[in-house]
Amino acid sequence: MNESEAPKLNFLQTLIFSSRWMQVPLYLGLIVAQGVYVILFVKELWHLVHGATSLSEQDIMLLVLGLIDVVMISNLLIMVIVGGYETFVSRLNLKGHPDQPEWLSHVNASVLKVKLAMAIIGISSIHLLKTFIAIGSLGAESSSYTEAGVMWQTIIHCVFILSAIGIAYTDRLMAAIPGKPH
Secondary structure, three states, X not given: OOHHHOOOOOHHHHHHHHHHHHHHHHHHHHHHHHHHHHHHHHHHHHHHHHOOOOOOHHHXXXXXXXXXXXXXXXXXXXXXXXXXXXXXXXXXXXXXXXXXXXXXXXXXXXXXXXXXXXXXXXXXXXXXXXXXXXXXXXXXXXXXXXXXXXXHHHHHHHHHHHHXXXXXXXXXXXXXXXXXXX
16 A cells, blocks of 8 residues: 555544554563563573582572573563564564564464463473472471462463463454454
8 A cells, every 4th residue: 555545544543543652662671671681691591600510400400490481581572572563563574584583474463462371381381390390398497489389389370371271262263253354
């Protein structure tokens, strides 16, 4: 559609449509948060490398899981930043760019919701796995874990899974409605 074919908008419509640009500072803030996660990753990697000969296998595993956790949260940030900007603010015009993520070519609000739900489940899984590995000290005075805390963490993880299933199911139902754009 060229400019001569674009619909004419009144002032209120133009203002409302232009308000999407107010999200740009939010996405820039998430980019700063991404930088903070890079710093955290380097810090945790340093602890792992520096303590490689003196740490127990369990401690090394927990540090590695911490690194994976940081990467997964960073991936979540990228999905929100890139997918959210592309969906709600403006096209990135990356067609043909060799680094364009495969998922970006078909991103919309529904796809983004499901991908975010799956990323949250992945992050929750890592946290739960870290808890299960460290749970050997459950009941000890120095333990930061309690039976109730582990139970609630497990319940919350299951709620995340059920929520993702619900989101995916609702999305599938909406896609099956005749005449509804996919």
